[in-house]
Amino acid sequence: MATDEQTVQRKPSRMRRRMLIMLAVVLVIAVAWSVFWFVAAAYSERLYLQIVDQGIEQDVAFDCVDRRIEGYPFRIELRCGEGTSLTTPDATIELGGLTAVALIYDPWHAITELSAPAVVSEGPFDPTTITWSLAHASVAISDGALERLSISIEQPRAEPSELPPLVADLAEIHLRSDPNSNEAVNVAVRLDGLEPIAAAPKADLMLVATVDGARSLMSGDTASAVRRLLTSEGVPIKLTRVSVKAGQAAVSAAGNLVVRPNGMLDGQLNVAVSGDGASLPYLDELAPSQADTLRNIVTTVLSFGQATQIDGEAARAFPLKISSGRVSAGIIPLGKLPPLPIGLLAVGG
Incomplete structure (x- = not known):
């Protein structure tokens, strides 16, 4: 016990x-x-x-x-x-x-x-x-x-x-170091429901691209990135897709561009457009003569395009060439793009 x-x-x-x-x-x-x-x-x-x-x-x-x-x-x-x-x-x-x-x-x-x-x-x-x-x-x-x-x-x-x-309804930007390159950066930008003009159709924008030589920007060394641009033949940009959709009209493009040290663009793009000149939005904000000229250019260019689709909608595709900022579709000149402000970046860096 x-x-x-x-x-x-x-x-x-x-x-x-x-x-x-x-x-x-x-x-x-x-x-x-x-x-x-x-x-x-x-x-x-x-x-x-x-x-x-x-x-x-x-x-x-x-x-x-x-x-x-x-x-x-x-x-x-x-x-x-x-x-x-x-x-x-x-x-x-x-x-x-x-x-x-x-x-x-x-x-x-x-x-x-x-x-x-x-x-x-x-x-x-x-x-x-x-x-x-x-x-x-x-x-x-x-x-x-x-x-x-x-x-x-x-x-x-x-x-x-x-x-x-x-x-706008939504704005997004995504950057990441390209896993396939030590110097490139993948960029994705999205803008939904943009209202550039009151009471006009909203626009949706998307851009997916790879920018070579931009890795130094990711480390905060803007000066080195700009110096590399100014001392090279240019920075290549691969556009996987850039698209704009507003109302009944949509534009989609993909291709390769080069930003030259003077800020000018060179390259070639494959562009697809749905709708026609009459469906282009925002033309009411231009002078009547400018709006008519733009409609005629779009109608003429589309007449030479090949049949394709943008998000399931019928469209016309054609190549676009950019040389020192001058844009042309085949033999048809479309205008000139202003240079990118590379000098301002250099001063800021």
Whole structure:
């Protein structure tokens, strides 16, 4: 009997010891995790300051108002209040606020939410106010350079001074380092429900391209990218698809372009157009003679095109040539494109 009583008394004692050991382990883990979080938060603070210093070297200043680092225990959150601004040599963007969030176990991938409005001030021009219902970005960094960037803005509305507002349903831009090249960058741009003119048909735009030599832009070294452009024969751009659809008309193109050091474009595109000259939108905003000329050009070019389709709609396809900015469809000249502002990029870099 004495032995049984000792066994009964011993069992609760062993159980209490196990409970104490488990509590001690949990406490040690909690303390260690807390230390790790605060170390990670301090590292994030130093990384933020390092990025700001690198930006200053590129003549880009970022001012995070009321900066706070929060998110304990599983996230690192950088919060910036109203009045946070980004200043470049040519413009200043002031935000309603910013929150960047990274998981503690994946600090190189951050999700950022921007608070409206954004006020863009550029030189002598009056400020432009931009609002939205939701704006967020995803940023992935690898080996100290930007690996992927995705920005999505729902219901953006830009209100330039003394000009009609520019409204859209959705605006997105995606950049990533090309996995098949050390120097190229894949670019995708989407703009849905754009209203360039009030009471006119909305337009949907899409661009998918690969830009060679743009990897240095991903690392923030704009100056090196521009110098490479200015000292080379040009930067090749492979257009997988660029398309615009508005009302009953749609245009789709694919091909290869080269941006020359002087900003001019060279290359060839395969273009498809659905609809006809009569269905072109926005012509009412032009002078009658200009609108009639554009309709006649489109009708003439389409008459030589081959039958094809754009998203299931009947269309006509034809090759388009660009030489030093001059655009022609076969022997028919269509006009001249202005040079890209490469010089301004060089000054900014």
